[in-house]
Amino acid sequence: MSMTKLTMTNPQNVADSTLLQEQTRYVDKHLPSLTISKQQWITLVVAVLFSRTVFYALGLIGTHAYNPETVVNIDIWQQVCRFDCMWFQRIADDGYALFPTYMKGGNAANWAFMPVSPLLGKLMALLVRDTNLALVLVSNLTFVLSVAVFLKALKQLSFSEEMQDIAIWLLCFSPYAVYAMSGYSEPLYIALISGVFIACYRQNWWAVGMLGLVAAITRNLGVMLVFSVLIVGFQAYGASSFYRLKNNALSVIAAIWLIPLGFFSYMAYLHFHMGDALAFGHIQIAWGREFSNPIEWLVYGVKTGGAKLYLVLVSLIGFALNAYLFVKKRYAEATFMLINLLIPLSSGVNAMPRYIFGLYPTYLAIMLLLERYPKARMPTLLTGAAISTFFVIGFYSNVFFTV
Secondary structure, eight states: OOOOOOOOOOHHHHHHHHHHHHHHOOOOSSOOOOOOOHHHHHHHHHHHHHHHHHHHHHHHHHHHHHOGGGGTTOOHHHHHSOTHHHHHHHHHHHOSOSSOOBSTTSOBOGGGSOSHHHHHHHHHHHHHSOHHHHHHHHHHHHHHHHHHHHHHHHHHTTOOHHHHHHHHHHHHTOTTGGGGTTTOSHHHHHHHHHHHHHHHHTTOHHHHHHHHHHHHTTSGGGGGHHHHHHHHHHHHHOTHHHHHTOTTHHHHHHHHHHTTHHHHHHHHHHHHHHSOTTHHHHGGGGGTOOOOOHHHHHHHHHHHOTHHHHHHHHHHHHHHHHHHHHHTTOHHHHHHHHHHHHHHHTTOSTTHHHHHTTOHHHHHHHHHHHHHOGGGHHHHHHHHHHHHHHHHHHHHTTOGGGO
16 A cells, blocks of 8 residues: 655745745746857857947948047057046056046046956957957957856746847847947946856855956946845845855855955055055046935936936936836846946936946846837847947047947
């Protein structure tokens, strides 16, 4: 005679567990494969090469045709390596300054820029013998990495292959693709943040800590990942696990402590190098950034009009995408995005498009919307490509609002 062993389970606990998995997809017994197929790699490579060819050609030709005065006495890599890329080049070549000397007022220093991108540029320059070219190569190579890692994040979240292919083209023809072509840190930041969230979804807390550590010294706001990791930990194990130190709570806590270590090390370097651990924030005054209520900056932008109004509109789009993540109950991603929007906006609307479209949660929100509204997919891709062409020409023409 056979006997069946029954396990008594609290129905409420079962319901809560089911709801958690449906809402967050953080707890999976059978982890999905993150393998990128051969066909997807082909699509990725073709999309990257095609978009780079189009935007470099149109950007450089357009600049020489319409704004030739902006490229006098500079070579092609200086033309491409504009704005923040120039700061990375100075760090790579000369290290961090002891005191402010840059810009017209002589009151700016390179302390505001985290060390990972300049370091990678310095290493690449050993091969190509040109720091500007090296930084451009690094941004393009890390862009390929960002597309691949974002694709893996979509696989983890069970997006269809059709949506994954759309994501490849969306990233390659993003309205602000120029930042992934011009020596900026945005593509590396997207790759690292995507990697952190993939590791969170799969509860690989060691990877969370290590990737988060690098993210925080790629862009200083990467340190804010600690809040998202804590949210994921609560969702995965329950808040009670943390004050009882059960399940994997200790692993989550270790990851949270590991993430800021690189950032704190940079602060210690600034303290011993030039006497101010918070110099990366204090030097923002050289760019006219003063902390205030974010709403005041939005109102100021609307009243000023012109480029400032454009920056306000893009900022509002960013907050709308952020709100959609909250609506979709993607609380960890939405919280990180909100912090990454509010802090820069607290000191002005300048560069807000770059802050918005240099984030993994931004593209996740767009993919969720395109998944829900299929008819918007092609218009979104075409609009992104058209706008990006405009911004590439503006960026290579040294037009400040594109920074």
